[in-house]
Amino acid sequence: MLRRRDVDEVVELKRQGLSIRAISRLTGYHRTTITRYLQAPTARPVYGPRVSAQSKLEPFKVYLKERLQAGVWNGAVLLRELRDRNYSGGYTILTDWLRPQRKQAESLAVQRFETPPGKQAQVDWGHLGAVSDGDGERKLWGFTMTLGYSRRLMAEAATDQKLGTLLRMHETAFYDWGAVPDEILYDRMKTVWTGTDERGEIVWNAIFLDFARYWGFTPRLCRPYRAQTKGKVESGVKYLRRNFVCGLQGREPAGLIDLNGQLRWWLAEVANQRVHGTTHEQVMARWEADRAAMHPVNGRPPYPYMDDEQRKVARDAYVSWNGSRYSVPWRYAGKEVWVRDHGPSVEIRYSSERIAVHAPATKRHQVVTLRHHHVGIPTHSRQSVKTLIHIAQSAPVVEHRPLAAYEAVACGGAL
Known part of the structure; x- marks a missing residue:
């Protein structure tokens, strides 16, 4: 049978x-x-579109979307889970399918949702600048916690983002509000x-998770590729910079304590x-509904x-x-x-x-000493002189x- 172009x-x-x-002679037919x-020119062969073979990934797409x-967006984790479900395809097929899914997730129109009173707060850190104590400069961070319904904001500045600092600022918000979302x-x-485990599930910091249980709230993470779910927080940090920090230009606070004092007033x-x-409502007007629905601190x-x-x-009996x-x-x-660090003391x-308790240093590179710690400290040091021998020279002893x-x-005898 001739192909259509051959017939033509x-x-x-x-x-x-x-x-x-x-x-x-010309064509060889x-x-x-x-x-x-x-x-019979109407007998020319007509070919329709080829039916593509089903992808090996097709039976698993419902599971992948779930x-x-x-x-769970990690390709290696998803491949491991698919292998457990008898997937015989390769990693490339999976990543080729994931790529447009990620783009779609990033470009989806954002539907704003409003949380009910007392339901949710959102937390984040933002870089505010630097603080100098005369001996150096440290980064200055701003902590924000925003209630999802009323938009009531709690904020505080710190020079680190350690776990202890994070927990203390949570409790400052809880005590200030008298309630927990x-x-x-x-x-x-x-x-x-x-991180995440082998199934892509969240692995919480054990101490933080215990802290959440102690205060009775459920921690949740912002979904990857969906930064819009934290819009209230990001706006809160931006608002803090543009409205509060901007107003400090030219009248900078005397220190971190002064900064936080001005921040509380603001x-x-x-x-x-x-x-x-x-x-389009006053924050404190909506706050009453938030507080009524939250768990009291009591x-x-x-x-x-x-x-x-x-x-x-x-060796000189000091700790940095x-x-x-x-x-x-x-x-x-x-x-x-x-x-x-106890706050008012360093233990x-x-x-x-417990071998020592000190008041915290008021600035960096300070040496804080309690004199009785060094009473009786040995002052001698290992001798560094060489060990030498002294020989007295004398005349040889001759036998008589x-x-x-x-x-x-x-005469040939012997002595």
């Missing part, structure tokens, strides 16, 4: 006046075949989560008194957590901590100790024994013998 070629040659014999197609909805949404900060008099641009004490870090005592040095009893020189422990002994030797 035969018809064109005949239209040009060539005989069937000539067409046969038999004269009978040429005659048959010229007499996993994407659950927040049902759940709190976070970005993927390492003080909150430590929150009470400006941020939480404004008419919000989205709700005088619950702070979560029992303190930042501990291991340090080695130097947060850029300053603190004395310990000299007999602990060279030993490993634990330093704990140093060796095993279960009678002359008869020498005569016997001369």
